[in-house]
Amino acid sequence: MANHPIPTVEQLVAKARGVYSETFGGKCPNIAVCAPGRVNLIGEHTDYNQGFVLPMALPLVTVVVGSQTSGKSVSMLTLSEAVEESQRVDFDLPTSTSPLLPGKPCWANYVKGVIQHYRGHPLPGFQAVIISSVPLGGGLSSSASLEVAVYTFLQQLCPDDGDKVAKAMACQKAEHTHAGVPCGIMDQYVSVLGRAAHALLIDCRSLEATPVTLADPSLVILITNSNVRHSLTGSEYPTRRRQCEEAAAVLGKSSLRDATLEDLQAARGGMDGVTYRRARHVIEEIERTAQAAVALRQEDYTEFGKLMVESHNSLRDQYEVSCKELDDLVSAAVEVKGVYGSRMTGGGFGGCTVTLLQADAVELAKQRITEKYNGSPTFYITTPSEGAQVLSL
Numbered sequence: 001m002a003n004h005p006i007p008t009v010e011q012l013v014a015k016a017r018g019v020y021s022e023t024f025g026g027k028c029p030n031i032a033v034c035a036p037g038r039v040n041l042i043g044e045h046t047d048y049n050q051g052f053v054l055p056m057a058l059p060l061v062t063v064v065v066g067s068q069t070s071g072k073s074v075s076m077l078t079l080s081e082a083v084e085e086s087q088r089v090d091f092d093l094p095t096s097t098s099p100l101l102p103g104k105p106c107w108a109n110y111v112k113g114v115i116q117h118y119r120g121h122p123l124p125g126f127q128a129v130i131i132s133s134v135p136l137g138g139g140l141s142s143s144a145s146l147e148v149a150v151y152t153f154l155q156q157l158c159p160d161d162g163d164k165v166a167k168a169m170a171c172q173k174a175e176h177t178h179a180g181v182p183c184g185i186m187d188q189y190v191s192v193l194g195r196a197a198h199a200l201l202i203d204c205r206s207l208e209a210t211p212v213t214l215a216d217p218s219l220v221i222l223i224t225n226s227n228v229r230h231s232l233t234g235s236e237y238p239t240r241r242r243q244c245e246e247a248a249a250v251l252g253k254s255s256l257r258d259a260t261l262e263d264l265q266a267a268r269g270g271m272d273g274v275t276y277r278r279a280r281h282v283i284e285e286i287e288r289t290a291q292a293a294v295a296l297r298q299e300d301y302t303e304f305g306k307l308m309v310e311s312h313n314s315l316r317d318q319y320e321v322s323c324k325e326l327d328d329l330v331s332a333a334v335e336v337k338g339v340y341g342s343r344m345t346g347g348g349f350g351g352c353t354v355t356l357l358q359a360d361a362v363e364l365a366k367q368r369i370t371e372k373y374n375g376s377p378t379f380y381i382t383t384p385s386e387g388a389q390v391l392s393l
């Protein structure tokens with residue numbers, strides 16, 4: 001069972017440069033940047049509740065190559081084959097009286113949102129080509145990697161103050177206003193601040209992160225893409241966020257981060273069953289994530305894996321964001337000797353699972369998952385990677 005090949009950054013840059021030259025009159029780009037997708041090891045749907053998350057940046061990246069132009073307009077081309085609309089877009093930079101609004105093609109809204117919320121001024125016109133190895137809609141943050149790559153590109157044209165957390169927040173804001181997704185901060189944060197050989201324990205209240213070493217050669221982080229995406233994702237995410245806010249309000253807390261299970265039990269009578277289950281997932285998941293970071297630091301992978309499975313079960317039963325395909329992938333993985341744990345990762349309703357296992361169990365795990373899964377899974381063997389970077393050309 002072959003792993004899905006992950007192209008190198010150099011390969012992506014070479015392809016984008018070639019297309020840039022064909023598209024823009026034989027010229028060469030003079031800026032190249034990249035920003036990674038992410039996989040979340042544990043801490044799901046906790047970021048917008050001010051809780052802990054434990055993601056790592058992936059070797060799957062979005063690359064932008066391009067150059068400044070003399071005008072005040074933007075020409076961009078995406079090489080993504082998954083984009084069904086026009087792959088090229090041309091528009092004017094925003095002014096104080098004429099902001100950039102979302103429109104068509106949809107992929108360009110991420111670019112427009114980041115330009116609109118960019119923190120350095122004045123931006124010159126530019127032309128650029130985008131290419132990505134992050135699967136679209138796979139729950140590995142293809143959108144955050146695009147936002148952060150575009151922001152990093154803009155920094156080369158007209159530097160901002162270099163504040164990395166503010167950069168992640170500007171990209172998050174772009175997703176809110178131009179993609180209509182009220183996401184938390186996790187994806188953009190780790191795409192900016194990810195560290196090679198480390199997961200990041202991010203405290204989404206203080207916005208501080210503690211790197212946790214994840215470089216044991218006997219260990220593998222296997223991502224399995226279910227290759228399904230249910231249409232519920234768009235509507236259910238804002239609903240979950242609202243339910244959490246309602247639960248916090250009933251508990252008299254500013255967020256569920258401040259609530260304990262005892263608080264929840266005491267308020268149970270004043271809450272419907274669904275709100276109770278959502279809050280219970282969040283309160284327990286925040287605690288599980290803190291425990292998982294301790295286990296990882298101690299290299300106690302058995303404990304870490306146990307917490308991953310508990311997280312998955314809670315996302316399935318309490319938070320109700322899993323689906324049959326993800327449940328089947330997890331059940332198949334955890335049966336294999338040498339697998340420590342497995343869980344859905346990201347927003348849910350399709351996308352990927354993440355499995356922590358011994359290196360010598362990988363082939364058997366892939367075989368079992370493929371046999372038992374009613375579909376065609378795609379496998380990625382991944383290592384924790386660096387956040388956004390400027391590349392040399």
Ligand code: GAF
Binds near residue numbers: 044045046186347
């Ligand atoms: C999506 C969101 F973008 C994140 O902010 C996070 O809430 C995640 O779902 C669930 O943990 O990736």
